[in-house]
Amino acid sequence: MFAFIYTLGIYLAQGVARLVALFHLKTRLWVKGQEQAWQLIERWNKEYEERKKGNINPKSKIANPESATPTFWFHAASLGEFEQGRPVIEACRRQYPTATIVLTFFSPSGYENKKDYDQADLVCYLPADAPANVTRFLDVIRPDMALFIKYEFWPNYLQELKKRQIPSVLFSAIFRPDQLFFKAYGGFYRNVLFCLDHILVQNQESENLLKSINYNQVILAGDTRLDRVVQIAKQAKTFPIIDQFKGDIPLLIVGSAWPDDLEVVFSFLNNFKHPLKVIVAPHEINAEQIAKWQEAVNAESLIYSELVKGSKNENASLLFLDTVGMLSSVYRYADFVFVGGGYRDGLHNTMEPAVFGMPIFFGQPYYQKFQEALDLLQLGGAQTVANAEDFGKVFVEVYDNEELRKQKAAICLNYVQKNAGATEKVMVVINSKFVMS
Known part of the structure; x- marks a missing residue:
């Protein structure tokens, strides 16, 4: 009964999305992407079949079918989850160089930014979780393993994967007691979890929650996002213009900022009289909005x-x-960072600045779902602020005390270095399913 209601909801949601798409850009991109997904999948499949016959296009990204084994299907909800899973995708590419890698997204923020990602043979939107789509997608893609990043529980896909005995893994996952899986009335979604062969979680609480419902194929592995920020830090670009702008003055970077964040920061800045340079990286770039902020x-x-x-x-x-794509490297110039999203939309990546070692601030209360934020708060490397007055108090304390600033910076850097390595644990699970030739 619940399965029927769920599937009916998928069809209704698709219809509603087509209406909303008339006046909402992101929804319009999703609807268009759903239509284009099948074109990309079928084109990819046709080329794959041609290669089987020996008709090889030298420009093709598709591996030789005779040696293209295994086929990994990775799914990420959006850009953030992609960056989280990227170390695993690229580890698979290195360890299985002839494998076929299929990457799907739910959100436009993922697909529109990474549709040309060169480590995948096929990148497209995930067709909606309706039974006909699921059957068609798996028939064409023929995955040997499905890997889901952090979230994304699509019942019809997961149930069909289990039915076909295709191993499925969820990694960098995090669970909370208020989720449906752990409610008395959450049986339908609880059963969906048992379709997964392994779940690799970020923290002990998540492991305990899964074991409380008798899901025992759980591994405490940490967050692959830490491996990604370590990788980014090693490859971080330099920007002479940023270096010149900063000069010898302390620099505060406000990263992935929403209007709520900037209302707090600007109110503080208008009353702060000490030397300070500030770089603001808006979460959404809009020239008119930037002009208003100025x-x-x-x-x-x-x-x-x-x-x-x-x-x-x-x-x-x-x-x-x-501009897009600079922020993760620009963080290297900061002395202090305010990470956006904590007041309304959900905290953005605190690990990107933490890897360079600096005190971190962010709003509240929307940071509770992020284990690294909770950890840094407990350790003292980060501080959460309620409003401009609150931010002023904690910022001035760190600004005036260089020893305190260095202490908080070391806490953040040490946290990243200590907790990196989740990718290796995911690869152990993957390698257990395949024998390298």
Whole structure:
């Protein structure tokens, strides 16, 4: 009964999405992506079949079918989950160089940014979790293993994978007591968990919760996102323009900032009289919104794209990043970081700045789902702030005390270094299913 209601809900959601797409960009991208997914899948399958016949396109990303084994299917909800799973995808590519790797996304933020990802043979939206789609997708892709990153519990896909005896793994997962799996009335979703052959979790609480419902194929492995930020830090780019902007003055970076975050930060900055440079990286780049923010803050400001073109303002103490893909490397220049999303939309990646070692601040209360944020708060490397007045108090304390700043910076850096290594644990599970030739 619940399965029928769930599937009916999938069909209804698709219909609603088509209506919403008329006036909502992200939904429109999703609807269009769903339509294009089958075109990409069928084109990929046709090329795969042609290669079997010996008709090889030298520009093809598809491995030779005779040696393309195994086939890994990775699924990520969005860009954040992709970055979390990326170390595992690339470890599979290194260890199984002739494997076929299929990467699917649910969200436009993932697909639109990573549709040209060169470590996957096929990148597309995941067709909606309706039985006909599931059967068609698995018939074409023929995965030898399915790997889901952090979240994403699609009952019809998982049940069909189990029926076909295709191993499925969820990694970097985190569970909370308030989730349906652990409620008396959550039997349908609880059964879905048992379709997974292994679940690798981030923390002890998650392991305990799964064992409380008698799911025992659980491994405490940590978060592969830490491996990714270590990798990013090693490859971090340098930006002479950023270096010149900072000079010898302490730098605060506000990363992945939403309006709620900037309301707090700008209110604080308008009353802060000590030397400080600030870089703001908005979560969503919008020229009109940036112009409004420039008016809302007392400091003189610049926009990065204009600075690149030669604009100068020696008195500017605030710089807006209006480009994508810089932030993870730009963090290296910071002395302090305020990570956005804690006031409303969910905290963004605190590990990207932590890997460079610096005090971290973020809003509340939407950080509870992020184990690394909870850990850094407990250890003292990070601080959560309720409002501008609160931020002012904790920031000034760290700003005025260099020894305290170094202590918090060391806590953050040590946390990343100590907890990295989850990718190796995921690979142990993967390798247990395949014998290398």
